[in-house]
Amino acid sequence: MKVVCPRCDTRLLLLVFRDVEVDVCERCGGAWMDTAELQALLSRATMPDADPLMRSLSATAHRPDGAVLCPRCDAGMVEVCAGDLRIDRCPEGHGVWLDGGELDHLLRQPVGAASVLAEVLGRHGAQG
């Protein structure tokens, strides 16, 4: 199943590391994560309650004219808050879209799923 980048319309590369799957756009650095993939990720997090990603999934501030469509169901994605970070989530619960900059921002968070995500994407060291 091709997942197409909702920003640049190119097909995403699929990265699998330690049973976690992430679809990443080579062009813009954005990443798509299925809810199942996210749950796998969160189950590996050391402090799931303090986790910024976890919190972002329960918060619901939304933008009415979602420019990003869910790559799976084409529904307009809803913007959700995670502290100072806003990410796009599918209203049907298919997953989340992280833009390139957002991904880096998330990877800089020290705890929880962010560190697991960092491990999966291998950018932990690079970020310092």
Added chain:
Amino acid sequence: MWEQIRSNRWRSNVLVAAMAAVLASLGYVAGEWALGGGGGPVGLLFGLAVLGVQLAVYATAGEAIVLRSAGARPLAREDSPRLWNVVEEMAIAAGLPRPPRVYLIDDPAPNAFAVGRRPEEAAIAVTTGLMIRLNRDELQGVVGHEVAHIGNRDVQFMTLAAVLLGSVVILSDVLWRSMRYGGRSWRRSRSRDGTGHAIVAVAALVLAVLAPLLVRILYFATSRRREYLADASAAQFTRYPEGLASALEKIAQAPARPVAANAVTASMFIVNPLQAGDRGLFATHPPTSERIRILRGMAGAGLADYEAAYRRLRGGRVIGPRSLASAGALRIRPPSEEGPVATRAQVREIVHRLGDYRTIRCPCGATVSVPQPYEREEVRCIRCGAVHRVVRG
């Protein structure tokens, strides 16, 4: 339907005759140019030889070419028994001599089409997006529509058209390229006065103008009527008009990402992925909203019910009197409870198995799956940044 089969046979003959006229006149003009006075007949024969080659290609590999150009891969029964089951059910309802082969196109946009020179050799191609998004009733409606195209010999005509027009489009493309990028070497090697170059230029110009025009004329000639007819048959085969109606709704609402569609295959899909607006002179398909309204206006599932709904909403008639007379009355059955035939994870597994992804194992422990075809020779591991060569297969 009997009337439709006859009209398709007639259209096929017209298409071949038109293509013969275009190629013969083009050959004649090119012959006069290249060989001087009296060279026309030689060129004319050459033009007809091109048509002969086209027809030979159609006769030996018609489906294969169309399926390949859409990036479709054969789907084994083990890959998706539930999809195969729907196809077989509909083939029996349509009275096809044997069920069509099933192909899968790895495309997130839901769509489907059928190809085949004869009903015995037909194939149905569905996108992965269709498999995960449509429930069983909706899928049945779409497959019923495609199976009706096979029974009506619509796909025979469309396959012939795709092969004939496809080769014209490719030829014109090749000529353009050779002119733009090979112009200098042409002039040097062929002749000092640039005659060779001029011939190619003229031929390319004519083809470039003719090809899209031909495609348009063909689309227009294929008429939207065949879509209404296939919709009516689908309602009849499934005994559940709402299935196709809601499938059309889902297909039309998904944003067009025509990965598999090109100028040649576009008109074959159940909803034309390249058709920008719903209306317009050259639209190959009737407005989807209208198709949905007619299906939802049906009081029963029979052809007469479709005819009545069509007349009420659009006026006029669509189904031939002979087909109407031989069709019986049908009640609408209750909806089924079944969901989509595959989940996204299942579809991804199938696609990987069919080889649409090349998996690269990086020493860092990650695997990177690269969608095929991939336009670059190298890919960077997303995790560690190591550069890997993409081996083509």
